[in-house]
Amino acid sequence: MDNIVGTKSRLVWVVNLSALALVLLWLFPTFGLLVSSFRDRDQITASGWWKAMFPAEQTLQYRAPGAGDAVDENGVFVISGNVFEGGRGSVKSFGTSARDPGAFPAGETVPADDGADLTVLQNGDFRLTSATEFEGRRGMRIFVTSVTPPRFTFENYGRVLGAEGLGRAFLNTMTVSIPATVIPILVAAFAAYALAWMEFPGRALLVAGVVGLLVVPLQLALIPLLKLHNEIGLGKSYLGIWLAHTGFGLPLAVYLLRNYMVGLPREIIESARVDGATDFQIFLKIILPLSFPALASFAIFQFLWTWNDLLVALVFLGNTQDQLVMTGQLKELMGSRGGDWEILATSAFVTIAVPLVVFFAMQKYLVRGLLAGSVK
Structure with a gap:
């Protein structure tokens, strides 16, 4: 019955489906490359291009300013800043060690090195306080587990x-x-x-x-x-x-x-x-x-x-x-x-x-x- 005029052979459908599969195999990587070209390094590291439209959860490492940037506030020495460095995101948890980067929930005040206290808020603002002057030129490392909203940029181009x-x-x-x-x-x-x-x-x-x-x-x-x-x-x-x-x-x-x-x-x-x-x-x-x-x-x-x-x-x-x-x-x-x-x-x-x-x-x-x- 495949040779009757007006009917299509089963082989035609196989050829069409094979052509469609080849087109998709070529199209998906190309489209993924286009999407990735508008994302920053943190987003590409945290998730694949198919998740570009959704918030991404990732672990960030931030180096706080050194002792020279400390401010004396009524006898309390304070180092402050934002772990996102001007970017956007929401902190779920934070830590002071790479072994446990999500040890504490956002907003909690925890003891840090050398008797200092560390607080990291949900918006990324942190505050490192100490009753004595900070020592050392390099600041401490802060690890945060954050949820970053999807964003695209032309800076790469x-x-x-x-x-x-x-x-x-x-x-x-x-x-x-x-x-x-x-x-x-x-x-x-x-x-x-x-x-x-x-x-x-x-x-x-x-x-x-x-x-x-x-x-x-x-x-x-x-x-x-x-x-x-x-x-x-x-x-x-x-x-x-x-x-x-x-x-x-x-x-x-x-x-x-x-x-x-x-x-x-x-x-x-x-x-x-x-x-x-x-x-x-x-x-x-x-x-x-x-x-x-x-x-x-x-x-x-x-x-x-x-x-x-x-x-x-x-x-x-x-x-x-x-x-x-x-x-x-x-x-x-x-x-x-x-x-x-x-x-x-x-x-x-x-x-x-x-x-x-x-x-x-x-x-x-x-x-x-x-x-x-x-x-x-």
């Missing part, structure tokens, strides 16, 4: 795009990715038209060579190509990395565009030639407009590859702040700020934001371009 250097790396990545996407498309479009519609000796061998280059790993050419760049004076520069990305992306570009152009109606091209159009006019006015899906399909692949690239950028560009791309800058942040999860989450989302915009803007052309030439 300000730090990342400013002080953390990712703003400069963003511009460097755009400088690399846009030319490295446009140049191979221009070169491959001319080559694909020649291989598809122009008769000349050795055309089949060239097509076979292009297909063969698709399986060659780019790592084999990194060192020889870098030596060539140094010998001809390119060195580590933007021009060098543009040419490197162009060379590595050309086989796929020529293959996709040639398959698409071969499937275009021959009658249109023959009619144009009868009317006296040259190959360049046919290519410019007929082939290019009709090949836009294939061009957009390759542009997505090439832009995503160059945007997320780290290996080619490290080899052909440089490690200075004026040349470091976003993937390299993110690697530096992970090395020096491994505990700053809010910075890493924000940096990672800034890194993937532009590819997401490009993909969703051009995704309708992706399947059409990839299926080009598969059927007649």
